Amino acid sequence: MYRYDEFDHQMVEDRVAQFRGQVERRLSGEITENQFKPLRLMNGVYLQLHAYMLRICIPYGQMSSRQLHALADVARDYDKGYGHFTTRQNIQFNWVALKDIPDVLAKLAGVEMHANQTSGNCIRNTTSDQFAGAAADEIEDPRPWCEIIRQWSTFHPEFTYLPRKFKIAVTAAGSDRAAIRLHDIGLIMKANAAGETGFEVYVGGGQGRTPHVAPRIRDWVSKADLLSYLEAVMRVYNRCGRRDNKYKARIKILVAETGIETFRDQVEAEFAAQGAEEKVALPQEEIDRIGAYFAPPLFDGEGGAEAFEAAQAEDREFARWCRINLHPHKEEGYRSVTISLKPEGVPPGDATESQMRLVADLARDYSLDDVRVTHEQNLVLPHVGIGNLYTVYLALRSGGLASANAGLITDMICCPGLDYCDLANARSIPLAADIQTAFTDIQEQEDIGELKVKISGCINACGHHHVGHIGILGVDKKGEEYYQITFGGRADEKAQIGEIAGKGLRQDEVPAALKRVVERYRSVRTGKDERFIDAVERLGTDPFKEALYDAD
Numbered sequence: 001m002y003r004y005d006e007f008d009h010q011m012v013e014d015r016v017a018q019f020r021g022q023v024e025r026r027l028s029g030e031i032t033e034n035q036f037k038p039l040r041l042m043n044g045v046y047l048q049l050h051a052y053m054l055r056i057c058i059p060y061g062q063m064s065s066r067q068l069h070a071l072a073d074v075a076r077d078y079d080k081g082y083g084h085f086t087t088r089q090n091i092q093f094n095w096v097a098l099k100d101i102p103d104v105l106a107k108l109a110g111v112e113m114h115a116n117q118t119s120g121n122c123i124r125n126t127t128s129d130q131f132a133g134a135a136a137d138e139i140e141d142p143r144p145w146c147e148i149i150r151q152w153s154t155f156h157p158e159f160t161y162l163p164r165k166f167k168i169a170v171t172a173a174g175s176d177r178a179a180i181r182l183h184d185i186g187l188i189m190k191a192n193a194a195g196e197t198g199f200e201v202y203v204g205g206g207q208g209r210t211p212h213v214a215p216r217i218r219d220w221v222s223k224a225d226l227l228s229y230l231e232a233v234m235r236v237y238n239r240c241g242r243r244d245n246k247y248k249a250r251i252k253i254l255v256a257e258t259g260i261e262t263f264r265d266q267v268e269a270e271f272a273a274q275g276a277e278e279k280v281a282l283p284q285e286e287i288d289r290i291g292a293y294f295a296p297p298l299f300d301g302e303g304g305a306e307a308f309e310a311a312q313a314e315d316r317e318f319a320r321w322c323r324i325n326l327h328p329h330k331e332e333g334y335r336s337v338t339i340s341l342k343p344e345g346v347p348p349g350d351a352t353e354s355q356m357r358l359v360a361d362l363a364r365d366y367s368l369d370d371v372r373v374t375h376e377q378n379l380v381l382p383h384v385g386i387g388n389l390y391t392v393y394l395a396l397r398s399g400g401l402a403s404a405n406a407g408l409i410t411d412m413i414c415c416p417g418l419d420y421c422d423l424a425n426a427r428s429i430p431l432a433a434d435i436q437t438a439f440t441d442i443q444e445q446e447d448i449g450e451l452k453v454k455i456s457g458c459i460n461a462c463g464h465h466h467v468g469h470i471g472i473l474g475v476d477k478k479g480e481e482y483y484q485i486t487f488g489g490r491a492d493e494k495a496q497i498g499e500i501a502g503k504g505l506r507q508d509e510v511p512a513a514l515k516r517v518v519e520r521y522r523s524v525r526t527g528k529d530e531r532f533i534d535a536v537e538r539l540g541t542d543p544f545k546e547a548l549y550d551a552d
Helices: 006-028 032-040 065-078 098-109 145-151 226-240 252-256 258-272 284-292 304-315 316-325 353-366 386-398 429-439 442-450 507-524 532-539 544-547
Strands: 045-046 050-056 082-085 091-093 166-171 185-192 197-203 216-220 326-328 334-341 350-352 371-373 380-384 453-456 470-477 480-487
Touching: 006 032, 006 098, 006 334, 006 453, 032 045, 050 082, 065 082, 065 098, 091 304, 098 442, 145 166, 145 226, 145 284, 197 226, 216 226, 216 258, 216 316, 226 252, 226 258, 252 258, 304 316, 304 386, 316 326, 316 334, 316 386, 316 442, 334 386, 350 353, 353 380, 353 386, 371 532, 380 386, 429 453, 429 507, 470 507, 480 544, 507 532, 507 544, 532 544
Parallel strands: 166 185, 453 470
Antiparallel strands: 045 050, 050 091, 082 091, 082 350, 185 197, 197 216, 326 334, 334 380, 371 380, 470 480
16 A cells, blocks of 8 residues: 655645644634634534534545554544444544544544545545455556545645535446446546556546436546546536536536536547646656555465365354355455444444454454455455455454445445434434344345445435435425435446435335335346346336335
8 A cells, every 4th residue: 555755744744733723723712613614624624413523534445454543543532432434435533522633633644644635625535446456357456546646636736626526436347346437537447459558537427416427528548648637627627617506516517517528528628738838747657656555465375275165164154254245356365355334233334443453453464454445334354365264254253343244235325314414304324223123134135135225314415325226315304304215226337326216204114115125126036146226127116116105
């Protein structure tokens, strides 16, 4: 993973010192909350329903054990003993006192972490595939390019005050695990006819009150031209994006209202007009320097296949966990492990101090000191030898982290909702708990198979409900909380927005309604290989809408 150089260290330390002064001025009353707001947002600090919330950046979702231990320290010393991992591959602390935030940021700067650009109208944390560098199906490791984009975008003077927030995602695999088409800019690494690796570019995706799947704007951009092309996109947006209405300020609205052909022409014209002095030079030696930080680790080719098979034969629960929570690795004898942060009774994405320390130690001892955050609010140990999998599983089980539900119906994305957020219309976490309870039988979950439920407490869609196989949106109806259901959304390489089923349901009606929907799916599927989303694609949403409301 990338290591800060002296410029990175100085930049982060200077920002911490600046923010410490700004916090002192706010606490003394020298500046008002309205004056403080743009300053705190640039440092990842939100004012939520009950307290300030601090969002820490985890670039492309990768951490070392040392960094995860530091986050555990923050949970212990400054919060209520836990943190919340987000769909942006970041972590949030919901109860840090404002007076302590500069100390938290100073502590994290010591382990090469910060909160810069995790909020505000700027380019946010660049995200990627949680299995990057380990996945058997990728053509190249995308993380060096995520880091190059991070360095280019951090404190970029042109793009510090954009019309609205801006998100970029990069993947290099055939299966899109980074939801790139739901981003302002999505990049897929691919080879051209000459065999050179470059980028397919998508622009204008996003969720919120007007969801859009990003259209493709360019089939291929070379590595050398990538940053210059991104600058062309950003300049068109910065120049033409609306600033009079924040609800229409995202680039998705600009692309939709301009039309993809016209928008593409504007970007191409901007790209062609760049003079030599405007091009973002990306020397090969700099690409090589950054790429060296992501060189494949030294896999030792350890055995353990016989012990691995024997452990599965002797421990049925371990065998199930292996079927569900392991992912193929490009190196023979290794697997990537998804650690579910969705055990029953726990808000999705939450991890306690002790759980963070446990995962950090497992990453150090068994995953080549590498741990990832997924956009589905789980953690990943990307490089575990098969001979160590049973040891890792037993340790996770002891820490309450061995739920074998990755990708299943209880592995939900869920925003904090009205329990924390002052923008929310309804509670998300209690509903997620109710659904977990309704589908607590792991054998039933495994029989249902992959089914992605995503819950948002308001139209801002932080829970990605638009792209859930089953999406759930909390709405307010005359002071009462209701939940609107959608079917058929997906965030993968066939990304699409779900279709609204009809009238909203009360919280106590939702679990039983989902039970009926799932039973309808099981009765109409062509076999266990046909996933819920495949059945919706084949049959349409009508059979599932009917089941949703058929309470008799």
